[in-house]
Amino acid sequence: MIRAHEHMNSQAIRQKFLAFFKERGHTIVPSSSLIPDDPSVLLTTAGMQQFKPYFTGELDPMEYFKDKDGNPTRNTVSIQKSFRTSDIDEVGDESHLTFFEMLGNFSFGGYFKEKAIEYGHEFITKEMGLSIDYVSVFEGDSEIPADAESEKIWKLLGVKDIRKFGRKDNFWGPTGAEGPCGPTTEIYVNSALRQAQGKPPVEVWNIVFNEYYQRKDKKLEKLKTPGVDTGMGLERLAMVVQNKPTIFETDLFVDIAPDGLPTNMDVRFKRIMLDHARAVAFLIADGVRPSNKDQGYILRRLVRRMMAHFHRAARGSFSTGDVLGMDFIDIERLLVAAVSKYGDFYENLKKETMLLVFREENERFRRAINNGVRELKKVDEVDAKQAFKLFESYGLTYEILKDFAGDKAKNLNRQDFDSEFAKHQEISRAGQEKKFGGHGLILDTGELKAGNEEELKKVLRLHTATHLLQQALREVLGKEVGQRGSDITAERTRFDFSFPRKVTLEEIKKVEEIVNQKIKEDLPVNFVELPKAEAEKVGALYFFKEKYPEKVKVYFVGKTLETAWSKEFCGGPHVKRTGEVGKFRISKEEAVGSGVRRIRGVVE
Ligand code: SER
Numbered sequence: 001m002i003r004a005h006e007h008m009n010s011q012a013i014r015q016k017f018l019a020f021f022k023e024r025g026h027t028i029v030p031s032s033s034l035i036p037d038d039p040s041v042l043l044t045t046a047g048m049q050q051f052k053p054y055f056t057g058e059l060d061p062m063e064y065f066k067d068k069d070g071n072p073t074r075n076t077v078s079i080q081k082s083f084r085t086s087d088i089d090e091v092g093d094e095s096h097l098t099f100f101e102m103l104g105n106f107s108f109g110g111y112f113k114e115k116a117i118e119y120g121h122e123f124i125t126k127e128m129g130l131s132i133d134y135v136s137v138f139e140g141d142s143e144i145p146a147d148a149e150s151e152k153i154w155k156l157l158g159v160k161d162i163r164k165f166g167r168k169d170n171f172w173g174p175t176g177a178e179g180p181c182g183p184t185t186e187i188y189v190n191s192a193l194r195q196a197q198g199k200p201p202v203e204v205w206n207i208v209f210n211e212y213y214q215r216k217d218k219k220l221e222k223l224k225t226p227g228v229d230t231g232m233g234l235e236r237l238a239m240v241v242q243n244k245p246t247i248f249e250t251d252l253f254v255d256i257a258p259d260g261l262p263t264n265m266d267v268r269f270k271r272i273m274l275d276h277a278r279a280v281a282f283l284i285a286d287g288v289r290p291s292n293k294d295q296g297y298i299l300r301r302l303v304r305r306m307m308a309h310f311h312r313a314a315r316g317s318f319s320t321g322d323v324l325g326m327d328f329i330d331i332e333r334l335l336v337a338a339v340s341k342y343g344d345f346y347e348n349l350k351k352e353t354m355l356l357v358f359r360e361e362n363e364r365f366r367r368a369i370n371n372g373v374r375e376l377k378k379v380d381e382v383d384a385k386q387a388f389k390l391f392e393s394y395g396l397t398y399e400i401l402k403d404f405a406g407d408k409a410k411n412l413n414r415q416d417f418d419s420e421f422a423k424h425q426e427i428s429r430a431g432q433e434k435k436f437g438g439h440g441l442i443l444d445t446g447e448l449k450a451g452n453e454e455e456l457k458k459v460l461r462l463h464t465a466t467h468l469l470q471q472a473l474r475e476v477l478g479k480e481v482g483q484r485g486s487d488i489t490a491e492r493t494r495f496d497f498s499f500p501r502k503v504t505l506e507e508i509k510k511v512e513e514i515v516n517q518k519i520k521e522d523l524p525v526n527f528v529e530l531p532k533a534e535a536e537k538v539g540a541l542y543f544f545k546e547k548y549p550e551k552v553k554v555y556f557v558g559k560t561l562e563t564a565w566s567k568e569f570c571g572g573p574h575v576k577r578t579g580e581v582g583k584f585r586i587s588k589e590e591a592v593g594s595g596v597r598r599i600r601g602v603v604e
Pocket of ligand 1: 046048172206231232
């Protein structure tokens, strides 16, 4: 028996989800980047992350969000790009992924348990045509009471099987070092096919009632206004709706690997390929580049693991082949397929950038790996120390060693490897500091800070972007905008300015548009040196006059000083043309004292 919804593809599910909540008073908010603004988290792991300040009351949702009729609302809906590194070792089984899409509806002090559960029930049973196997609710413990209210609501909706679990299963959050958290209720569903195969129902939807704030010291405080945060993995939902045995048979994966994978690759490795292809494409699109630290290190491991698997599949064995002779056209095909499958919904996926980054890493890896394989042959056992050496000198990552070194690596575990890794990072950081006289910086003007050449390039782009930002802010918000401070690292620019109220989402968009327009015009960036009084006369902006010497440099963006679009007292340095800046995005806007706002911006 084919059920009506079995042919619903993933894009139709996305659209239905957004439309369902839009119809019910929610604003559709685009996914935020995989790189979060919160420095205590490496990657975005959940839809609620971009909404943290609304849950805590730092920002007022009514100032930012409008429903379909144009009225302010406390409710939002999103499809969030998410990434969980904690599952990296599990990828290859039937359900674990690194990258996934999370459907979520949120309320910041609007509706609470009753509506949230009713919406969940209606969407699953009516819109998706599924029946709910069972639900779970929080059973309570010494600190937090049982969630009797949710239980009652489910009962009224006719759900019979209501199970109760503790903190481990039915309590969520926070992301990062501190934040909103609370008891959850979860919906479990199965597909007819899975059921016939004796497979258990899967948790599709996690509905969190954010009632608490967990502080850094782990203490829970009651939030002033409770909120709703829900998350449903698109892949799992598609699996049950499309009546497939695993997520890998849904269109989300089938469409990116119809026949490109080598036939002698086993099913676990094929799944690793599919997962990693999506993950790599999305990380690169959000500006991550392979490196040995943070997000870059995650990307590097994924790319290299894909290459190693392909190599083995093509050559029969990982240790006998010559990687130099190999082309990785099949991986490129997978990556390109991922971009075309997802590119319609996620606009920043660009084939050219992705291939460029992949090929560069590919080259680096090839150069190192043959020696690595030779080295691996010489050792009898790969312990953490040995593994780190193979990684550092030859690019063999932990995953590659685990996958390919066989018995030699059987005692190697991630914890030991990670602590070895951490030790070396500390040592190299200490070494850098010594070299730069305790600074670890090659550029430090007070305002600009860069530790190496790569960072320096980024800092210059952000510095020019900051000038464009100030001028754009003045155009959108008016002349009362004046600089109050600025701080630029390779990660982001931070710009403080005088302005009496919150900047709205629309205004932020407008500012971004103007900056990106000026970048597109590829204007020259130059400076002239002038006596301070004259510099003032040409209309150049300054932070505070006393800060500057009698003769000042005026940096201007445009062909001539007279016609320049932006002019500022500034010591430099900058990029040569605005085109070098790349794409500018405002990642955060907040208050830092009365009448002073702070904007953080990034370039991609
Ligand atoms: N934050 C919860 C989760 O990630 C619900 O969205 O599961």
